[in-house]
Amino acid sequence: xxxxxxxxxxxxxxxxxxxxxxxxxxxxxxxxxxxxxxxxxxxxxxxxxxxxxxxxxxxxxxxxxxxxxxxxxxxxxxxxxxxxxxxxxxxxxxxxxxxxxxxxxxxxxxxxxxxxxxxxxxxxxxxxxxxxxxxxxxxxxxxxxxxxxxxxxxxxxxxxxxxxxxxxxxxxxxxxxxxxxxxxxxxxxxxxxxxxxxxxxxxxxxxxxxxxxxxxxxxxxxxxxxxxxxxxxxxxxxxxxxxxxxxxxxxxxxxxxxxxxxxxxxxxxxxxxxxxxxxxxxxxxxxxxxxxxxxxxxxxxxxxxxxxxxxxxxxxxxxxxxxxxxxxxxxxxxxxxxxxxxxxxxxxxxxxxxxxxxxxxxxxxxxxxxxxxxxxxxxxxxxxxxxxxxxxxxxxxxxxxxxxxxxxxxxxxxxxxxxxxxxxxxxxxxxxxxxxxxxxxxxxxxxxxxxxxxxxxxxxxxxxxxxxxxxxxxxxxxxxxxxxxxxxxxxxxxxxxxxxxxxxxxxxxxxxxxxxxxxxxxxxxxxxxxxxxxxxxxxxxxxxxxxxxxxxxxxxxxxxxxxxxxxxxxxxxxxxxxxxxxxxxxxxxxxxxxxxxxxxxxxxxxxxxxxxxxxxxxxxxxxxxxxxxxxxxxxxxxxxxxxxxxxxxxxxxxxxxxxxxxxxxxxxxxxxxxxxxxxxxxxxxxxxxxxxxxxxxxx
Amino acid sequence: xxxxxxxxxxxxxxxxxxxxxxxxxxxxxxxxxxxxxxxxxxxxxxxxxxxxxxxxxxxxxxxxxxxxxxxxxxxxxxxxxxxxxxxxxxxxxxxxxxxxxxxxxxxxxxxxxxxxxxxxxxxxxxxxxxxxxxxxxxxxxxxxxxxxxxxxxxxx
Amino acid sequence: xxxxxxxxxxxxxxxxxxxxxxxxxxxxxxxxxxxxxxxxxxxxxxxxxxxxxxxxxxxxxxxxxxxxxxxxxxxxxxxxxxxxxxxxxxxxxxxxxxxxxxxxxxxxxxxxxxxxxxxxx
Numbered sequence: 001x002x003x004x005x006x007x008x009x010x011x012x013x014x015x016x017x018x019x020x021x022x023x024x025x026x027x028x029x030x031x032x033x034x035x036x037x038x039x040x041x042x043x044x045x046x047x048x049x050x051x052x053x054x055x056x057x058x059x060x061x062x063x064x065x066x067x068x069x070x071x072x073x074x075x076x077x078x079x080x081x082x083x084x085x086x087x088x089x090x091x092x093x094x095x096x097x098x099x100x101x102x103x104x105x106x107x108x109x110x111x112x113x114x115x116x117x118x119x120x121x122x123x124x125x126x127x128x129x130x131x132x133x134x135x136x137x138x139x140x141x142x143x144x145x146x147x148x149x150x151x152x153x154x155x156x157x158x159x160x161x162x163x164x165x166x167x168x169x170x171x172x173x174x175x176x177x178x179x180x181x182x183x184x185x186x187x188x189x190x191x192x193x194x195x196x197x198x199x200x201x202x203x204x205x206x207x208x209x210x211x212x213x214x215x216x217x218x219x220x221x222x223x224x225x226x227x228x229x230x231x232x233x234x235x236x237x238x239x240x241x242x243x244x245x246x247x248x249x250x251x252x253x254x255x256x257x258x259x260x261x262x263x264x265x266x267x268x269x270x271x272x273x274x275x276x277x278x279x280x281x282x283x284x285x286x287x288x289x290x291x292x293x294x295x296x297x298x299x300x301x302x303x304x305x306x307x308x309x310x311x312x313x314x315x316x317x318x319x320x321x322x323x324x325x326x327x328x329x330x331x332x333x334x335x336x337x338x339x340x341x342x343x344x345x346x347x348x349x350x351x352x353x354x355x356x357x358x359x360x361x362x363x364x365x366x367x368x369x370x371x372x373x374x375x376x377x378x379x380x381x382x383x384x385x386x387x388x389x390x391x392x393x394x395x396x397x398x399x400x401x402x403x404x405x406x407x408x409x410x411x412x413x414x415x416x417x418x419x420x421x422x423x424x425x426x427x428x429x430x431x432x433x434x435x436x437x438x439x440x441x442x443x444x445x446x447x448x449x450x451x452x453x454x455x456x457x458x459x460x461x462x463x464x465x466x467x468x469x470x471x472x473x474x475x476x477x478x479x480x481x482x483x484x485x486x487x488x489x490x491x492x493x494x495x496x497x498x499x500x501x502x503x504x505x506x507x508x509x510x511x512x513x514x515x516x517x518x519x520x521x522x523x524x525x526x527x528x529x530x531x532x533x534x535x536x537x538x539x540x541x542x543x544x545x546x547x548x549x550x551x552x553x554x555x556x557x558x559x560x561x562x563x564x565x566x567x568x569x570x571x572x573x574x575x576x577x578x579x580x581x582x583x584x585x586x587x588x589x590x591x592x593x594x595x596x597x598x599x600x601x602x603x604x605x606x607x608x609x610x611x612x613x614x615x616x617x618x619x620x621x622x623x624x625x626x627x628x629x630x631x632x633x634x635x636x637x638x639x640x641x642x643x644x645x646x647x648x649x650x651x652x653x654x655x656x657x658x659x660x661x662x663x664x665x666x667x668x669x670x671x672x673x674x675x676x677x678x679x680x681x682x683x684x685x686x687x688x689x690x691x692x693x694x695x696x697x698x699x
Numbered sequence: 700x701x702x703x704x705x706x707x708x709x710x711x712x713x714x715x716x717x718x719x720x721x722x723x724x725x726x727x728x729x730x731x732x733x734x735x736x737x738x739x740x741x742x743x744x745x746x747x748x749x750x751x752x753x754x755x756x757x758x759x760x761x762x763x764x765x766x767x768x769x770x771x772x773x774x775x776x777x778x779x780x781x782x783x784x785x786x787x788x789x790x791x792x793x794x795x796x797x798x799x800x801x802x803x804x805x806x807x808x809x810x811x812x813x814x815x816x817x818x819x820x821x822x823x824x825x826x827x828x829x830x831x832x833x834x835x836x837x838x839x840x841x842x843x844x845x846x847x848x849x850x851x852x853x854x855x
Numbered sequence: 856x857x858x859x860x861x862x863x864x865x866x867x868x869x870x871x872x873x874x875x876x877x878x879x880x881x882x883x884x885x886x887x888x889x890x891x892x893x894x895x896x897x898x899x900x901x902x903x904x905x906x907x908x909x910x911x912x913x914x915x916x917x918x919x920x921x922x923x924x925x926x927x928x929x930x931x932x933x934x935x936x937x938x939x940x941x942x943x944x945x946x947x948x949x950x951x952x953x954x955x956x957x958x959x960x961x962x963x964x965x966x967x968x969x970x971x972x973x974x975x976x
Contacts, residue, residue: 166938167941170945177949230967230968572747662795663767663798664755673748676758678760
């Protein structure tokens with residue numbers, strides 16, 4: 001149904017935006033970390049986010065989310081309006097984090113069409129309300145009653161209109177017209193709403209403020225303003241019309257806050273401008289002005305770090321993928337159009353120049369498109385922060401988290417594959433690696449364990465290491481377990497320490513004795529290996545008993561377009577990454593030997609390499625079975641080399657890597673293939689997995 | 700074929716329910732819910748992929764997209780037949796995955812209301828594993844596909 | 856359920872507004888493509904609320920608004936205007952328009968505004 005599609009995209013947008021807000025919220029909370037109070041800008045931002053989520057979830061009919069957001073909004077409203085009130089930042093942070101968790105879980109439920117967890121929302125909501133009542137009560141005791149002499153009939157109202165409603169100045173004008181029917185307007189600001197259209201901008205930023213006198217009750221006036229269509233916020237204060245802080249402008253008494261109908265929205269723009277005086281007055285009260293003064297100076301300094309980045313736009317990933325595909329096809333088309341120099345004798349200078357120019361443009365385009373898919377690891381690292389906080393609380397271990405290189409950029413596809421592995425590794429470190437406080441003290445180590453996550457790029461790879469200063473890996477236990485699970489044979493004497501440690505990545509392995517809430521039974525290790533393998537990378541581990549463990553993931557930088565050498569075996573086509581090719585040649589049979597196990601090997605300048613016959617491994621029909629009829633390609637991966645025997649080399653080209661279809665990936669078949677690509681004639685070439693090529697048992 | 704495919708691609712929302720694409724394998728008529736079918740194409744060049752079970756013939760290039768294809772005959776453990784120009788590939792999207800089903804031929808789009816469907820008999824035929832029900836319309840009998848089970852690739 | 860008269864010279868706009876409104880508690884009982892028709896249809900159907908485009912041939916939205924207010928001082932008309940028509944919107948407000956929406960409008964805005972205006976008094 002067309003309207004279903006509309007609703008779907010509305011829902012998608014809701015989910016997307018809510019997730020963004022939640023992430024921002026988490027960032028703010030984590031950054032406030034060890035402070036004893038939230039900064040003004042943090043409070044405002046949290047308030048704003050709660051407010052927005054309240055509104056959008058209500059529009060989508062997720063009442064339980066909206067109500068919970070409202071309650072949290074109330075809490076922050078109180079905190080904002082009462083800078084002197086005492087609150088425990090840890091308690092409040094926990095509430096917000098619980099809110100975040102709740103939202104995340106509800107988003108999942110929404111995606112899977114499951115039921116809403118209204119109970120959880122209610123429980124959390126009650127807890128927040130209870131806390132608010134507590135701190136409110138304390139605040140009441142401390143609060144001095146303002147002795148302002150008020151003139152009850154005088155009011156000041158500041159209105160903010162909905163974003164993008166347009167012509168705010170004319171709206172203000174309309175408001176004045178209506179107001180004039182039952183009140184006497186003294187003045188208003190901005191004053192030039194009739195003449196100048198720029199006043200609309202001012203109103204958008206600072207709101208429309210009108211000073212008037214009226215017999216009507218406060219509540220009535222409040223309702224009147226709130227009921228005006230497209231009015232987003234109303235700040236109504238009663239009292240002296242004078243704008244100075246001396247006169248003790250009184251804000252509306254607290255009890256009124258609670259009775260606000262759900263639509264009431266009160267918000268003060270976090271103005272980081274030099275209008276510090278303005279900020280003071282809006283909150284009212286001299287005492288408040290003093291603390292505000294300090295805070296606003298601090299916030300005026302920063303350029304509001306919580307401003308959602310405005311120089312970015314969000315683009316649906318499918319569009320980027322399509323663009324990438326097109327660029328990839330353009331690259332192929334280019335190589336078909338441009339003849340290689342030397343192959344065609346009659347080459348015109350101008351054509352050559354133009355071809356070079358075209359190539360430059362296309363290369364640049366390609367680079368640009370690929371860079372669009374690049375993201376930093378910041379979000380991933382933030383997730384880790386959160387997990388560490390939760391884990392250390394629960395386990396009673398104190399762990400310090402170090403990050404380095406979070407600005408390293410990797411392809412979005414890569415991020416999706418490494419996020420979980422990194423998280424899993426960190427969990428492992430905390431759960432199994434770092435010892436308890438007592439153990440550490442006994443071993444002469446600092447009480448607080450350290451986990452370090454570091455990312456850096458070198459050459460065409462990105463390295464991510466997760467290390468800890470914990471107890472290290474236990475060689476004996478590993479060997480024992482591996483033997484027990486029949487993962488190795490008995491010739492373990494010749495294994496280096498590193499080789500032993502790396503056994504933990506074998507499927508079917510597990511060293512932890514107990515299943516913990518956080519890391520399962522260590523079943524993640526081979527999954528880590530697999531995830532990384534899927535993007536063409538690998539994992540290795542090293543450890544020093546008693547000192548710590550370090551896991552390193554090596555990931556190729558760009559997974560999307562590579563220089564490939566297309567080869568032919570029978571009527572099949574395969575592609576080998578050029579970066580893995582050391583050399584190729586027609587073999588001289590006298591250099592070929594067979595060892596005792598029947599492996600074919602060839603001597604190349606003193607080195608001996610095993611020969612991999614694809615046509616035999618994969619049962620491919622081909623007329624080329626004699627080594628001397630085909631070509632040997634020496635490939636290298638992780639310092640291991642082998643010789644690939646192929647019928648012929650078709651040619652080198654820039655190849656767009658397409659991953660294998662989901663069905664095949666899910667069934668984990670097709671070993672030896674990491675992806676495929678389309679050749680110029682529309683046929684498909686399978687991209688060989690270099691890891692598999694140099695490591696697998698080829699007999 | 701083109702009109703058939705054309706019909707497939709412009710259904711009105713309300714009329715999608717109860718409509719099945721009917722295809723033939725070894726003389727039997729099978730039905731797959733139209734909502735899952737994205738298009739039907741003639742048999743085309745298939746690139747073999749090593750390590751797949753026999754019924755997963757490989758992958759094809761469909762306007763730039765790589766789609767795995769499954770030979771339904773072999774899936775049902777029927778003898779393999781050579782592909783003719785009547786052989787079709789039904790491109791379906793199930794659980795977010797694209798799959799091409801190679802069938803002997805495609806015949807029509809039939810409307811089989813829920814009331815006309817009975818559960819499959821307990822006979823131990825391989826193909827019955829993949830049947831979710833039997834639909835009867837006038838005097839025709841259609842075996843309705845349970846594609847979820849067809850897509851479970853066991854590592855035999 | 857409120858009844859609405861949609862006035863705009865562009866068929867597309869009339870349809871767009873209709874689609875939006877009918878997803879919420881509104882029923883579009885008539886539409887008009889110029890000011891003259893707007894007045895006629897208002898008399899004929901007496902809708903709860905009217906959305907009125909400002910610039911139209913054969914009697915502009917402002918004129919139609921004035922005529923309708925003459926006939927029915929309690930009429931609820933919401934103007935639909937484009938950016939840059941500030942003077943005209945102001946005149947409309949002075950002439951009795953209850954509120955206005957600026958194009959391009961957010962679905963949320965037009966719905967909320969019409970709901971509030973329709974439910975007043």
